[in-house]
Amino acid sequence: MSGAISTLMVRDLRFLLMLVTVWGVLGLAGLLRPHSIRFVARLLFPLGALVCFGVAVLAGIFLATGQGPEVLVLPLGLPDLPFHIRLDALSGFFLLLLGLAGTGISTFAAGYFRSGEGTAPALLGLQYHIFLASMAVVILADDAYLFMVAWETMALSSYFLVTSQHRIPDIRRAGFLYLIMAHVGAICILLSFGVLQGGSWQFTFDAMRGASLTPFWATTAFLLALLGFGAKAGLVPLHVWLPEAHPAAPSPVSAMMSGLMLKTAIYGMLRITFDVLHFRLWWWGVLLLALGLFSALYGAIFAAVQTDMKRLLAYSSIENIGVIFTGIGLAILFQTSNLPLFAALALSAALIHALNHALFKSLLFLATGSVLHATKQRSLGKLGGLIRRMPWVASLALIGTLSIAGLPPLNGFVSEWLLLQSFLFTPQVPHAFINMLIPLGAAALALTVALAAYVMVKFYGVIFLGQPREASLVNAHDANWFERLGLGWLAFGCILIGVQPQLALKAAAAVTGKLLGESVRTSPTVWWIAPIAPEQASYSGLILLLGIVGVVGITFVLVRLLAHGRIRRTAAWDCGYPWQTSRMQDTAEGFGQPIRHMFGGFFRMERDLPSPSDSAPRYRVHIEDRLWRAIYLPIARGVQRLADAIGVLQGGRLSIYLLYSFLTLIALLMFVL
């Protein structure tokens, strides 16, 4: 038996590659019957979900057995440039993440895609599965060449998915912005690899690990990687594409982009910082910490004032990416300060938060998809009261909402707890000034976490609770069974990691053990986690959940026994005011108003206030990112001006063009001769 298992393990990587190929085959198979939604969605997508599950299982086994990296050289690619593939703990962890969240998303997608919406089903299926496969290859790649090919495939396939409803001009614009940012990022990553090869002109990661860079060049490579991966992850100020592209895409695609694709950027950042580069400088950590905290706060503040449910979630993704980068920054800082255990704690927090975010953000994006299908509304101002029409989606989304708000005993709390724990130990860093600043960082993180809860109460309350804001909402229908299954899988993941955090902690420990040579303590029992030492801090999600359920249950029974359970249904009281309408509830703008008031400096706000004598009063408020005008528009204008200047060359006359060719030829001849 054990022999059979061990042979299975040796073939882990081959199995994984086979599964990745199956995605490609599934994508292509759709082309056999390009317009059959039943064939593509109801058959191929569930099969894709099974493949995702297989990937998760293989990656999980690989992490659990804790074996060394497996490498493979594929006889594909250009002559003399074969593809290198490698499965180690870091890629195993991210494959696990990809598989777990992908299972839920693909199952949901099976019920989500309908015919007659933009791109033909088969093309959607092809792009979708190529997108999945390319993300897996990004994670498995062991040379810069394959990495960049997969990275670009990922960007392009997701671009086509984003623009699947390409007849809408806004969606085309969002897609264009996404494409530009993706390519600017890709150039930075390419340059970073160029620096990392350190003159050896060997582009395998193995060769790069051996290259000895001076601190200057290492810093250059790190900063280029930060720019490139930061643009993909949506780190402020490179985040502008995110709130445009995520809402534009169909919901399963938004879930994939937000839940999974952003994580490939985290993966790339970790791969280069902790694996390929052989040393790190302490101020890189401080830089990441500052950028991460700023992104987190920025994302949370902007999420609070959004009125479109998917934009709100996109900004919340920026916040969560910020939290993850905060963890990575702390890990670098600790590691360079010779505190490997605390570095492992911070990195574990970042990794687990990445996993958690993949689960709950996918769950919420998918829930908005169900809401969108049921109501045809994306604007929060036109929703409300859906908990009564869509009880399944509402209760599963509630789990996601509570998780992302960082509430115990669900999973979001676990990673925040770990991260706050690691902040507590920063005073041991041997830089007095940093020690002074770190409490402010912890304060900013605490503020962000609390603000996230505010945002999620707004999100859930406005969509699912209260009175329907539009008459048409009474016809909203609940999600179908595929959708429920997909949502249920992700909600189950949120609860499981919440009550059994040691599972995630063990997976993260496998990674930190390889990257930092140290891992946090993973407790042997199912009851506790105590990552540093049991006498310093411990947490048990399971007992907490049992405690809450137990006390609530006992209270319920006691109330029934000692008092009674009589109910009388009446109209809402509302202080005796009888003419209550649904328009008297807080709108999304109203709920975000305190944040707009407090953090006014962050926004560029345009407001139309009606005057008292208006016969048809209209209140309108428009909120914009200041960074958009401060950074992006000047760059765009500069590029435009440059293009105009170069455009002078393009006179449109053939004879002039011939003259250019002639002059170029003469100039080149001058060099040659």
Place this chain on the structure above:
Amino acid sequence: MTGITFIRQFGEVVLAITIAPLFAGWIAQCRAWLQNRSAPPLLQPYRMLDKLFRKDAALATDASPLFRTTPYVLFGTMVLAAAIIPSLVTDLPFARVADAIALIGLFATARVFQSLAAMDIGTAFGTLGARREMMVGFLAEPALLMVLFNAFLVFGSTALPDLVDGYATHRSVVDPSVIFAAVAFLMVLLAENARIPIDNPATHLELTMIHEAMLLEYSARHLALAEWASSLKLFNYSCIGFALFLPWGIATRGQDGGGALLLAVAALIGKLAIAGVALALIESLSAKLRIFRAPEYLAMAFLLAVLGLLVHLLLGA
């Protein structure tokens, strides 16, 4: 971990549940005396609870299951919080389950549930209350966390019982950061428990309400549980304050025999009595702030807590 610790744990929780309404009644009585009104009897809160439990629950037609479950969740989270906070003894088996960060998480869970329930019926006052509660909450939570961070740094643990044990063993000098932290904590306590200057527990003016606005649609046993939960919350916050700043009398690990336990009960009641007078005094002497001043007040608490932290690092390092 023996059976006796579990019994003590259970006893502590039961004590918390039973005397929490009494504490609320005591504050109301002190306040009435200070304001030259005739005071309600000390047991008035229990009579209210009894009356509410007898009544039929009037539930809005549209109320969802979330609305009906929330009072139980509020009560449950507050009872669990009482099990974590060392109000009498520090050798609590349950305190290992959730440290102080998880305790803040529990309070946040209660707050989120309460706000969601307030939005469920879709009345104007309900959503208004939910929005304000979340606004106060998201500013108060980081301030509370900073206060606790301060204590964690002194004793190197995030579990509240360890902090109390730590005070008992090596509290030679008062750390000056504690003063900042104490003021910040008091401000947070007032804000989080819907008391003047942020909210007025006795208000009947809907437009100024925060906490009460969220409970407007509740009646009978649901209201009773929600009210009981909020008196438990005040009790819990007071006990956190005692554990952090006035830990005398709490039976520490190893010294928790019968006599020490009796002393702990007496000390707790004495501290609660004084705290009640102090709270009533603060509430009688200050005016309620406009809602837009609330962020300034809470930012002040936050800054004080951070200052305390910096003072600790500057002097301690």
